[in-house]
Amino acid sequence: MADMEQVLSRAAEALPVPEPGRFADAVASRLRSPAATVAAPRGRVGARSVALAVAAVLVVGCALVGTLVAPVRSAVADLLGVDGVHITRASPLPLPTATSAPAPLSPTTSVAPATSTPADAVAALHLGTATTLDAAAKALGFDMRVPTTAGYQHPDVVLVGTPPAGGMVSMVYLPAPGRTTVPGEGVAGLLSEFRGHLEGGFFQKLASAGTNVDAVEVAGVPGYWLSGQPHEFFYVAPDGQVDTETIRLAANTLLWSAAGITYRFESALPLPSALAIAGSMQDAGTVH
Amino acid sequence: MDEATAVALAQAGDVNAYAWLVRRHSAAAVRLAAAVCGSAADAEDAAQEAFVKMFYALGRFRPGAPLRPWLMRIVANEARNQQRSGRRRAALATRSAGTAARPGPAADELVIAEAEADAVLAALATLGERDRVVVAYRYFAGLSEREMADALGCRPGTVKSRLARALGRLQPALVEQGVTMTDG
Numbered sequence: 284m285a286d287m288e289q290v291l292s293r294a295a296e297a298l299p300v301p302e303p304g305r306f307a308d309a310v311a312s313r314l315r316s317p318a319a320t321v322a323a324p325r326g327r328v329g330a331r332s333v334a335l336a337v338a339a340v341l342v343v344g345c346a347l348v349g350t351l352v353a354p355v356r357s358a359v360a361d362l363l364g365v366d367g368v369h370i371t372r373a374s375p376l377p378l379p380t381a382t383s384a385p386a387p388l389s390p391t392t393s394v395a396p397a398t399s400t401p402a403d404a405v406a407a408l409h410l411g412t413a414t415t416l417d418a419a420a421k422a423l424g425f426d427m428r429v430p431t432t433a434g435y436q437h438p439d440v441v442l443v444g445t446p447p448a449g450g451m452v453s454m455v456y457l458p459a460p461g462r463t464t465v466p467g468e469g470v471a472g473l474l475s476e477f478r479g480h481l482e483g484g485f486f487q488k489l490a491s492a493g494t495n496v497d498a499v500e501v502a503g504v505p506g507y508w509l510s511g512q513p514h515e516f517f518y519v520a521p522d523g524q525v526d527t528e529t530i531r532l533a534a535n536t537l538l539w540s541a542a543g544i545t546y547r548f549e550s551a552l553p554l555p556s557a558l559a560i561a562g563s564m565q566d567a568g569t570v571h
Numbered sequence: 572m573d574e575a576t577a578v579a580l581a582q583a584g585d586v587n588a589y590a591w592l593v594r595r596h597s598a599a600a601v602r603l604a605a606a607v608c609g610s611a612a613d614a615e616d617a618a619q620e621a622f623v624k625m626f627y628a629l630g631r632f633r634p635g636a637p638l639r640p641w642l643m644r645i646v647a648n649e650a651r652n653q654q655r656s657g658r659r660r661a662a663l664a665t666r667s668a669g670t671a672a673r674p675g676p677a678a679d680e681l682v683i684a685e686a687e688a689d690a691v692l693a694a695l696a697t698l699g700e701r702d703r704v705v706v707a708y709r710y711f712a713g714l715s716e717r718e719m720a721d722a723l724g725c726r727p728g729t730v731k732s733r734l735a736r737a738l739g740r741l742q743p744a745l746v747e748q749g750v751t752m753t754d755g
Contacts, residue, residue, distance in 0.1 A: 286752040287742060291710035294691035297684035298605050298711075300598040301615050307593040310622045314586045409700070445701065446648060448724025517628050522724070524641055525628040529652045 401439075401457050404469030408531045410453040411444015416567045419443045419452040425544060427452055427476060427567040430560045434461040438474065447528060449521060451477035456550075465534045465551045472550040473532055479518040480540040481507070499537070499554065501546075502562045506539030508554050518545050537561055574638060582629050589629070593622050596639065599712045600646045606707035607650035609696035611688070614650070621649035640721035643712045647704050647722070687750060694744035702737035709734055 416427050422443050430436060438454030445451065456472035458464040464471045497508040509516075509530065516538065520526045530536050532549040537557045539546050548561055572591060580588030600621065605614035625645050632641060695703050708714045708722055719734075720727040745752065 287738060287745065288710065290687070290745065290750055290752060291691065291706065293684065294688040295602045295606070295711045295713075297688040298602050298611050298614070300601045303594040303597045306597040306601070306615070306619070307590040310593050310619055310626075311586050311590040313619075313623050314589065314626055446651070448644075517624075517631075519631065520724075523633055524636065525631040527624060527628075527645060527648045527652075 400469060404457070405440050405442070405455050408453070408455070408470075408473070409444070410442040410455070410473075410475075410531070411451070412442060414441055414443050416441055416452075416454075420567065423450045423452055423478070425476075425478065427454075428544075428546070428564040429454065429567045430474070431563040431565055432560045434459070435472065435560050435563075447477045447479060447520065447526060449478040451475055463551045465532050465549075468532050468534065470532070472548065472552075473534075475531075475547040475549075476544055477528075478521045478543060479526065479545045480543060481505075481516075481518050481538060481545060497554070499558065501537060501539040501558060502541070502564070504539055504541050506537060506561075508557070509536040509538065510554075575634070578629070578632065578638060579634070581626065582632065582634075586626075589626050592638075596642055597622075599639075600642065603643055603646050603707050603712035604650040604653075605692060606695055606711040607647050607704060608654040609692055611692065613653060617650040617653045618646055621646040624649070637718060637721055639712075640714060640718045643708060643714060643718075644722045646712075647707065651700060651704070690748040690750050691745065694741060694748045694750065697744045697747075698737065698740055701733075702740055705730075705733050705737045706741060 414422070416429070416438075419441055420427050429438070435456060439457040439459075440455040442453045442455070443450055444453070452475065454474040455470055456462055456474075458469070458471045462471035497510075499506050499508045507516075516530070517525050517527055518540070521543070528545075528547075530547070530549060534549045534551050535554070535557065537546075537548045537554075539561065546561070546564075548557055550557060550560075552560070572588070574592065574595070577588045577592045581592060597618065600618040601614045604617040604621070605611045608614060608617055621642075625642060628645070632638070695706060698706070705719070705723070708719045714722060716730045716734075717727055719730045723730065723733070725733070742752075
């Protein structure tokens, strides 16, 4: 392999890299822009639910047109025992679509639909290898929880993949009667579970223009309802460090964590329906 | 200023101290991003986005923990998100030399090196994410095996075998892309 290692090292050296000073200045200027300011954790503000409209600004790259404008500032919500929600601006996040060159499912997958459409829709989400809930629980070392709401007890496809480092189980709900299909995605819902927790004084969210964040209560614990656009969010991994994860669907997302596991439910459903589904969740072992 | 001091200052909100850290790690971050997202042209955007996010996450960074693996993991995540999104899937061309600082070999050597780097990125793009990230951490971010273990969240003993497997899968892809190797 020695020669291959040389090839790789040479390729790395040959890649264009920005002048470090210019690059650092670009980062720093984004951090100093008013729109990028992150609200410091603050005391409770008392509102029960605060919708944080995020207008945004973008600066970065060539693909982004122009710059914006409205200062995005997070007045943060401090509800339900959460110290603060930090909102920062970010580039508009890409919309994953089932039609944009979906990657093939892994050869080990057990998904073999009659038509390619559902498999393409699932594969485009890059969620890992298809498996079962039992196998996923063994692989990840924690019990999956699944909704008991009618229509959502049985995900159509269960996948396990990384990142996050410790692995994530994803349950895909395909379009079916009684489910609301997410426009353009070819799926009706996505429930993901992974080790990590959302932290009060820290929960950081990077939103694109027009995104709303509501602090909500999910089955007795603090959660967040992100609507409007796909998002990225930070969570605290089991090793105590901060990591990022990306919302996969162009949909509404309910995020919460309990007992060291972070849950994410993405769907086209309105908040009350999503809360009802989340609130119905029980250990998979007791449901199946 | 040493790194621990810069981290402490940045955690307190000092953007200048953070910029100092960014300068130190920018080249490795951009190379890593290129290898992970498959596009040298998009790598700078991905790395910049990652550094902006990291500033906000830094407050939660555990003092004394190794910084580089943590930084690189977030860069890889951002680059992976870009790659996954497919929004720039078409771009496999490297950015023209005009905007980037390069070491100074002769022009023809530069062209050859660029062409090879393009071919390597194209070969890496055929790998699965796990393999691609392992190779990228080692050869593009320059992480040690120990740092790779931190970044990958695996045991140090696992790194070597994961890297070997990834390289084994990369080799035919490099050949396919016309990259010549004298052995191996």
